[in-house]
Amino acid sequence: MGTPASAVRLRTPRRPRPPHSVNRPRRSLTLTLLTGLVLVYTLVPLVWLFINATKTQGSLFDSFGLWFSGDFALWDNIGKTLSYNDGAFVRWLLNTLLYVVAGAGGATLLAVLGGYALAKFTFPGKRGVFAVIIGAVAVPGTALAIPTFLMFSQMGLTNTPWAVIIPSLISPFGLYLMWVFASEAIPTELLEAARIDGSSEIGTFFRVSLPLLAPGIVTVLLFTMVATWNNYFLPLIMIKDPDWYPLTVGLNSWKDQAATAGGEAIFNLVITGSLLTIIPLVIAFLLLQRYWQSGLSAGSVKE
């Protein structure tokens, strides 16, 4: 009964392969080494950051940058980073989390709803909506920052979390990604079927469409998260009160402290704080790899 199958399976590894067919190319050590040069370039600063986060301020100066010094001060540095200046770092971390949850979460929600509308509905003014959004993608965000600051300042919103959260809510790239993804991932027939069954549009969206959009949503969420977590310019101009700083602005203020008169140089804390700032995003990207990569290549399964 199982004979033919197992026979095939046994024979498979022995089947002679063409030396480098398109589907099974021969691996190349030379190419790997050359690409390895780029890999070294991208990883060396990160390795440097980790190694130097393990050093005391003193040994930062008298040890080789790409190797560990005698005493391993990582835990000590982390403790000092978290407690320095009455736990300013923790406060900034919580602010950043607030901005990310509200900003990136809201941006993803708006992008999912909007992308779904563009992909699956015909409505009056749709062409106009396209034109405006596409035009806006080309407007440099920083050209908007100063007028937005002045506007928000008149509305009394500057120096509050709203000044950072509200502008973060719009992600034209996220909307575009969702639009492409929704038009590929949701068959229109399915929506028609749900409508015939008497499902409301909202009900259809939650029960039928949302599950199908999941990989796209993860992708948009991840990219808006990066944008908000890493945002520097917007909070820099909007927030003057260090209590509302996100990590990026706070870290830079620590770095600048050494250059100000009478300021204490805290390079070891700047380095350790930098390490702590990037770890959550690196973990998010590594853990969610499968989802965001499938979301990015939406519609790529043509064969």
Next chain:
Amino acid sequence: MTTLSPPRGAGRAGSSSPARSPRRQRDRRSWTGWGFIGPFMAVFALVFLAPIGYSIYLSLFRDQLVGGTTFVGFENYQRAFEDPQFWSALGRVSLFLAVQVPIMLFLALLVALALDSGRLYGTNFFRISIFLPYAVPAVVATIMWSFMYGSRFGLIGNINDAFGVSIPDPLSPELILAAIGNIVTWEFIGYNMLIFYSALRVIPHSLYEAAEIDGAGQLRVITAIKLPAIRGALVIATIFSIIGSFQLFNEPSILQKLAPNAITTYFTPNLYTYSLSFSGQQHNYAATVAIIMGVFTMIIAYAVQLRGMRKEA
């Protein structure tokens, strides 16, 4: 609708337009779609359209300590066109753009092609590791590199000590632009690589098989099949990079304290508007410079898009 369809992004080169009307058969247009896109458009109006309008309004006035706000028409624009600091900033980012963007995109393309060739050991490891710098905030990237550039406890200092050489200081006025170019390249090489890679994955493998039967070599497959197929992605990446170069702010602004002699308050157009606004309190003129840069960027981006897409037809 098709005329308004957006530039094709990652992973979509050559496939059908998402804008293809799904319900053409239904004449009665429904307002339901607005229920879904309404929230986006409302916030969009508040943080995109309103500031643009406000900034145009501001650019037409002058605010003086004595005499208050007066309408000056296009005087601010005239001032900008005669402003050597503005031109110096624009020239600097143009030089940056002309050198850094081609290098970064070329490297990203090479890596994407190498990954896509399937000839690497550990393709997945390469892909995710080279992409990682994208997750690093510009602040952290600049802090890391500036410490590494430093001669005190940086790698440059280490190398100088170890080999008895004296590498020129990357934070000197002569080299600072190249030093920033290196940081930006480091930050975005992986992101661009991923855009190219996703586009390459969409190419049907039957094309490669056909090319192989025709006796085409690797290089021929790349130039005749792969590059034309990802033209859309190449154009998108170029446009994003151009916009990024004209907007250059974070890296020079963070380095400013470390290299005050090398980075002026008008080092880039954005740094200039920032200084005008927050140190000089010249909001009207800052808004004018921001508008000019916005229009300028849009024109260049549009020209690149036209040029890039023309050959596709």
